[in-house]
Amino acid sequence: xxxxxxxxxxxxxxxxxxxxxxxxxxxxxxxxxxxxxxxxxxxxxxxxxxxxxxxxxxxxxxxxxxxxxxxxxxxxxxxxxxxxxxxxxxxxxxxxxxxxxxxxxxxxxxxxxxxxxxxxxxxxxxxxxxxxxxxxxxxxxxxxxxxxxxxxxxxxxxxxxxxxxxxxxxxxxxxxxxxxxxxxxxxxxxxxxxxxxxxxxxxxxxxxxxxxxxxxxxxxxxxxxxxxxxxxxxxxxxxxxxxxxxxxxxxxxxxxxxxxxxxx
Numbered sequence: 460x461x462x463x464x465x466x467x468x469x470x471x472x473x474x475x476x477x478x479x480x481x482x483x484x485x486x487x488x489x490x491x492x493x494x495x496x497x498x499x500x501x502x503x504x505x506x507x508x509x510x511x512x513x514x515x516x517x518x519x520x521x522x523x524x525x526x527x528x529x530x531x532x533x534x535x536x537x538x539x540x541x542x543x544x545x546x547x548x549x550x551x552x553x554x555x556x557x558x559x560x561x562x563x564x565x566x567x568x569x570x571x572x573x574x575x576x577x578x579x580x581x582x583x584x585x586x587x588x589x590x591x592x593x594x595x596x597x598x599x600x601x602x603x604x605x606x607x608x609x610x611x612x613x614x615x616x617x618x619x620x621x622x623x624x625x626x627x628x629x630x631x632x633x634x635x636x637x638x639x640x641x642x643x644x645x646x647x648x649x650x651x652x653x654x655x656x657x658x659x660x661x662x663x664x665x666x667x668x669x670x671x672x673x674x675x676x677x678x679x680x681x682x683x684x685x686x687x688x689x690x691x692x693x694x695x696x697x698x699x700x701x702x703x704x705x706x707x708x709x710x711x712x713x714x715x716x717x718x719x720x721x722x723x
Contacts, residue, residue, distance in 0.1 A: 470700030480504065486711045538691045540684050545653035549620040554611075555595050556630055557602025571601035575610070582614060590614045605635035612644040621648035639669035646674065650681055659685035 475481055482491055483504040491501050563571075578593035594611035601607065612627035628645035631638060646661030662678040665671060 571597040605631040621651040624648035643674040655684040
């Protein structure tokens with residue numbers, strides 16, 4: 460059985476637990492028979508179930524106005540997340556990434572390493588924009604070195620340019636998917652954007668690959684928010700599944716009633 464059908468079945472069982480009277484609808488006679496054949500017991504029908512058939516004719520003569528179900532609350536209505544520290548996304552032009560198909564010579568690799576050292580010096584002196592420019596020079600000389608993108612991403616995070624940092628990390632992961640530092644900086648970038656689940660995923664992976672106290676501290680900050688969002692989504696997924704089953708039962712019931720009416 461595929462996962463969607465199992466999910467629907469779970470939702471249907473929850474619905475029956477909440478409202479056992481559903482089991483006494485004519486549409487579910489087959490289910491009652493099966494449960495009883497397996498030695499199970501169906502809960503007694505609600506008191507008004509026995510009068511259903513006798514009142515049916517009266518209901519048809521004097522149909523009541525359908526009761527409208529209340530509009531479901533917005534999925535965001537009861538989700539409150541602390542977004543302290545979240546910033547507006549950076550929408551700058553994409554940074555230079557170098558030609559990933561270029562053939563890197565030994566001389567180019569040496570020059571790239573020199574630029575990297577200069578960039579690290581600029582970073583230690585607090586000249587962030589100069590560090591970005593020098594890392595970019597290094598990347599253009601050796602675009603197949605993942606660490607260069609990860610280092611530039613770290614500077615973009617410090618400059619509060621998370622989208623640029625994420626682009627660099629994505630490229631670094633494409634080159635080397637096992638770099639803890641890359642996931643750490645992408646996690647920090649997602650945290651700046653309020654992408655709590657993505658941040659928690661990347662920071663957890665960074666710590667798994669190579670434990671880092673800084674990444675671990677931020678993971679402890681973002682994880683409760685990520686879990687809150689995941690629980691909220693599961694809650695509304697259950698509500699959606701239960702609503703679909705209710706609507707399906709109502710459609711079957713209506714079709715049966717229309718068929719019986721046409722047979723008279």
